[in-house]
Every structure is written in structure tokens, then in C-alpha cells.
Amino acid sequence: MQVSFSKTYSMPSSSHRPLQAQKKTAAVGPPIDDVRLSEAANPKLKSFQPNHSDIYKSALRLSATLASxxxxxxxxxxxxxxxxxxxxxTRDVDVVLTPDGLEKLQTEGLGRGISERYKGSRNLKDTISKVDIDVILTTDKPVAVPHPETSSVTNPDGLKVLSLPSLIELKLSTASPERKKDIKDVSGLIWANELDADFAALLDPSVRERFLELVEAEKNRWA
Structure with a gap:
């Protein structure tokens, strides 16, 4: 399956190589990390309208605590x-942390509206809303979990979420017959953001083919 590279995202000429292998100094255009965090790569983020549910409020509180x-x-x-x-x-909050970040949260953040789900658990609970908080670590295997410091964008409420390319990569790398919702989520994101094959240039090569298959499926569904 052929990947079409679009000028829409101002990709560097080296974008056909694996993300880990790219050298920013050799790029003709903006560094790929900058492009992946740009408004063009996250088109719906600024128009996000929260429903202010308990789950969303829990995410805002958690994000504020982590930032502090x-x-x-x-x-x-x-x-x-x-x-x-x-x-x-959704019924819970999923948050990406580094192992060091989790350790710091466990030693300095518990009791600030956050508790362990149960003793010794890395997963947490919002003590105000009782909403569960599931922790995804950057060291989790076998998938490559993006580092939050270089893969997050901020919505109008100040909530840091994974960028659209990073979110799609994570969803596609964890997708399995038991996790059909991940594929449904990516299909929904393709539809909502009107993504086409050019967006594959922003994704890690390991998930591009599956992404292109879903783009084609969405195109056929609405043809």
C-alpha cells in the first residue's frame, strides 16, 4: 500500500523513515515532533466542547495536580x-506517565484528591468523584507508549491530552480482537477529523498500513 505524503503538514523530506531514526538537524521542514503537535495535525482540539461530567472534572483535577x-x-x-x-x-480516566512520574505522584500526590485504587496498585481513584484513574506507563510492553512530555497537546480548558498522531498510534498498536473499540475509535477519529491517506505521513511506519486500510474503509462507507 502506497503512502502519499502531503504538503499540508509541512513534513520534513526524511518523513518516510522511522520516527526514531530521524535527525532534526537534517530536516528540510519543521521537526516531526513539532508537526505532530501542530494545529494542522490536531484539527478538532480547539473546538472541543466538554460536557463537564464527573469524569472530565476528574481529569482536570488530576492534570492540575500533576502539573503542580x-x-x-x-x-x-x-x-x-x-x-x-x-x-x-467513557467510564474512567486514562493517563500516560513515566515510571518516575508515577513514583513521584505516589510519594507526593496521594491525599490531594487522589488515592491508590487499592494498596500497592499503580492505578488510582479520584477521592472526590470516585472515578477510576488508569495509569499507562511509557515502559508498558509490547506497545510503544508515547512520552507525555513530547506527545501532548493542550485543549481550551488546559487539559493535556495525547496529540492526534500519538493517540492513533497507541490505539492501533494496542488493537486486538479483544479490543475492537480501539479500531472503532480510530475509525471515528478519521471520520471526525476528515483524515485522508496523507495523515499517514505523521504516523510511525509500524501502524501506517493499518491506518490506510481504515481510511479506505471509511471512504467506502460514506461513498
């Missing part, structure tokens, strides 16, 4: 999907 502790973080899961334009329900 200087812990890099990014909201993932259903809230991030919704923030990028595809409205769907």
Missing part, C-alpha cells in the same frame, strides 16, 4: 478521543 508537581502527563483513552472530535462515552 511538575510531572509530565497526557490524558489518553476515551477522553482524548472525545477531545479530538469523536464523541463517545
Amino acid at each position: 508537581l511538575n510531572i509530565p502527563s497526557a490524558i489518553a483513552g476515551g477522553l482524548a478521543v472525545t477531545a479530538h472530535g469523536y464523541q463517545r462515552s
